[in-house]
Amino acid sequence: MNRLNRVAVAVARALAWLLPAGRRDWVAAVWAESQEVPPGLARLAWRAGGAWVLAREALMPRRLGRGAVFAAAAGAAAWAAWPQPTVGHAAVSQFHVIATVLLLAGLPLLARRFFGPATPSRAGRFLRVFSCAAILALMPAFAIVEAFAELTPKQPAYQRIACPFQGCGAVPGNSTGGPPWAGEIPLILMTIAYLGVILFLTSQRSQVTRGTLAIGAGTGLLFSVVMYAVAPLGLTNDATDPWLPGSKADPLVALAWILLFGGPAAAAALAARRGRAPGGAALPRNVRMGQGIAAGVLANGTAALFVSALGTGTTALMLRSAWLLRWLNHGQHLTAIAAYRYENNAGGGAAAYLFMLIWFPVIGLFMSALGAACTPLGRPAPRELTPVPATPGNQ
């Protein structure tokens, strides 16, 4: 116990130096007060609590900390996604990087202005933070995969794999890069839609309850994990599900189908049935339907976003790392051309994530509307009132 106390003393003293001068008195105050606490576990708990306070105070400028973390992450992602000079459509790709970072930095501020502050629920915070992280991670991953997929190989043998019919559009050794302007605008609109919907649903003005957010986020997380296990490298036959036996009737594949259609319906039914105001009062029928639809859209939307970030990230990592390529094909001897074919299939298969990003939330919307509509939402039972005995005062 003495040793633990000494450790707590050392931690507190070390942390005191991290605090501004005005806060150091509080360190001394907690410490001096601990002498009054009975020795033993109680004193240790007091000091541990004091150390926790100090750690929090040392990290007090949270907004500053969050801003620094975001700036560092956005800077790293932008650096990784910034197009090489040899890549075509460089101006479009540069616009994509700048616009994505600006949207991630600016939309939360706009959302606060129009939708009010973020909901204090953990599920809401999780959704906001991880959605922003997923969009940020998608940016360099997408750029790497696009640059590879549009690369014209130098060797004719590789060109036969990469450009089988119409041929590649760039000089051998160069890449046409990401999409042109016509493809870029829908991508940016999709980013705005995802961020906007998540920021709205996790804001206080949306009236989406904590339970609904938790149900939506939980279902989406489960679906994204299953979907990632099924399709870690897009949806092509050659490059996907390296750990699955390859049968279309694999239980994991069946579970993914069930979650795609049944997940939002079940989440909607659950959220609509559990819909309660903060005070515990039952919500009107139309509000409960809204809660159900929000849960279903969140479930499929977050699943699409997370699995896209994970899958595109894995594909990009595999294209940059020979180690991952070998690990995914362990036990097999890959010739150089076989490895290239595998990478080419994975690069092409990553386009499937765009399909998921567009259609999963739409499926979620329809299935959740169906699920909420089929859920019996009877009128809440009136509270039983115990009649008070009649007294002269209330006759």
Place this chain on the structure above:
Amino acid sequence: MTPSPGFSAQTLSVLAALCDQPSQWQHGYALAKQTGLKSGTLYPILIRLADRGLVEACWEDEPQPGRPRRHLYRLTAAGLASATGALASAARPKATKAARTRAVRGAVARAVP
């Protein structure tokens, strides 16, 4: 200063403890015993209240022999006004709800012979 609607239940309990003897300086451990809060909860509340000018803090003038000087706390004038208002408004909804329940019960009793 108007009572802030942003006080948490724990902050209200600290304010209530400080309101018991508003002119007396109190120690952190005494406040912890009174409110049942752990040091990890109590001190951030005291720090925030001091930052807002609702609580003043000072060091003990004459420490007990063999003991370090202790930090003392009490409400400022603004803190006392704010705490009184916040505690009153925290108690008010309960009174209203109780009154409403009594009224409903009375109505039921009149309706059901």
